Amino acid sequence: MExxxxxxxxxxxxxxxxxxxxxxxxxxxxxxxxxVFVNASRRRFLLQVEFRARILRVVYxxxxxxxxxxxxxxxxLSETVSTSNQRxxxxxRGQIFGGVTxxxxxxxxxxxxxxxxxxxxxxxxxxxxxxxxxxTGTYVEWVKRRDPMRGMSSFGQVxxxxxMMYVIAAGMVLLVAMVGSIVLTLKVRSFAMAKxxxxxxxxxxxxxxxxxxxxxx
Amino acid sequence: MTRRYTEYGPVxxxxxxxxxxxxxxxxxxxLVSVHAGDAEKLSxxxxxxxxxxxxxxxFDIRFYLVAIRFILFDLEASFRFPxxxxxxxxxxxGYRTMRDFVRELVVGYVYAWKSGALEWE
Numbered sequence: 001m002e003x004x005x006x007x008x009x010x011x012x013x014x015x016x017x018x019x020x021x022x023x024x025x026x027x028x029x030x031x032x033x034x035x036v037f038v039n040a041s042r043r044r045f046l047l048q049v050e051f052r053a054r055i056l057r058v059v060y061x062x063x064x065x066x067x068x069x070x071x072x073x074x075x076x077l078s079e080t081v082s083t084s085n086q087r088x089x090x091x092x093r094g095q096i097f098g099g100v101t102x103x104x105x106x107x108x109x110x111x112x113x114x115x116x117x118x119x120x121x122x123x124x125x126x127x128x129x130x131x132x133x134x135x136t137g138t139y140v141e142w143v144k145r146r147d148p149m150r151g152m153s154s155f156g157q158v159x160x161x162x163x164m165m166y167v168i169a170a171g172m173v174l175l176v177a178m179v180g181s182i183v184l185t186l187k188v189r190s191f192a193m194a195k196x197x198x199x200x201x202x203x204x205x206x207x208x209x210x211x212x213x214x215x216x217x
Numbered sequence: 218m219t220r221r222y223t224e225y226g227p228v229x230x231x232x233x234x235x236x237x238x239x240x241x242x243x244x245x246x247x248l249v250s251v252h253a254g255d256a257e258k259l260s261x262x263x264x265x266x267x268x269x270x271x272x273x274x275x276f277d278i279r280f281y282l283v284a285i286r287f288i289l290f291d292l293e294a295s296f297r298f299p300x301x302x303x304x305x306x307x308x309x310x311g312y313r314t315m316r317d318f319v320r321e322l323v324v325g326y327v328y329a330w331k332s333g334a335l336e337w338e
Contacts, residue, residue: 059295157306170296
């Protein structure tokens with residue numbers, strides 16, 4: 001039953017991803033992107049990574065899609081841009097199809113291959129046991145450390161201690177995004193501020209201070 | 218469905234209510250109201266003359282700034298969720314990590330405040 005849901009959302013993702021590229025109207029492309037993200041989130045939910053599913057919806061559907069809409073609407077595009085001449089040729093189509101098929105085959109082979117634990121994908125189980133191509137060394141066994149019952153708390157157990165640098169780095173990225181967006185629009189802003197009307201200053205002026213005598217030199 | 222989705226039962230109830238409500242609202246207005254649209258009725262109306270240009274016009278970059286700020290604090294909230302859930306299992310290190318993360322954002326917020334990006338006009 002789950003695999004049916006999983007494959008169905010995969011198919012929807014692929015179809016709407018295709019429509020993102022194909023749709024003549026860029027606003028419609030953004031809306032198809034939302035469908036892609038919702039189905040990606042559904043797939044993660046079925047893979048039992050609920051926190052990431054939730055984050056995908058909050059961040060990508062809620063925020064990034066809005067930003068893309070803004071960008072699209074600010075671009076001042078005309079009503080319809082024909083994409084008929086932008087279709088890939090047969091050769092390019094073959095290359096894309098072949099590449100995707102090869103990648104999928106590799107992923108499927110590694111995932112449904114010889115995995116001792118059905119809950120852990122094969123490449124991850126190799127990582128856990130440290131037998132990945134004879135590599136040994138210090139590593140953290142994330143899969144064993146996580147609490148299998150709750151996805152979000154398994155995230156929180158490691159993110160704020162072992163993954164501290166990533167949290168701080170994410171904060172830096174957010175800071176740069178905020179400062180950068182302000183800096184990029186500051187020139188327009190200061191121009192607007194120069195012409196601003198200060199009502200309180202106007203109303204607090206009186207004739208005694210506004211009209212003054214200038215001494216002759 | 219297997220056992221582990223039973224805790225999402227209330228969500229499913231809400232989802233059904235939402236779907237039924239949407240169908241009822243849209244379906245009733247579709248059934249009850251009169252539909253006699255023609256080309257003139259469905260075209261964009263602009264005070265009796267043909268519209269000058271496209272309805273989709275460019276707008277101020279400041280809307281984008283507002284959206285950026287929304288995303289920043291949206292992300293901050295999503296960083297807080299797992300932190301809040303695992304408060305009991307963390308040491309003071311986790312607390313300080315979150316504190317520094319929030320401090321970084323506060324620096325950006327103070328910058329936005331001082332540079333006048335929070336004011337509209």
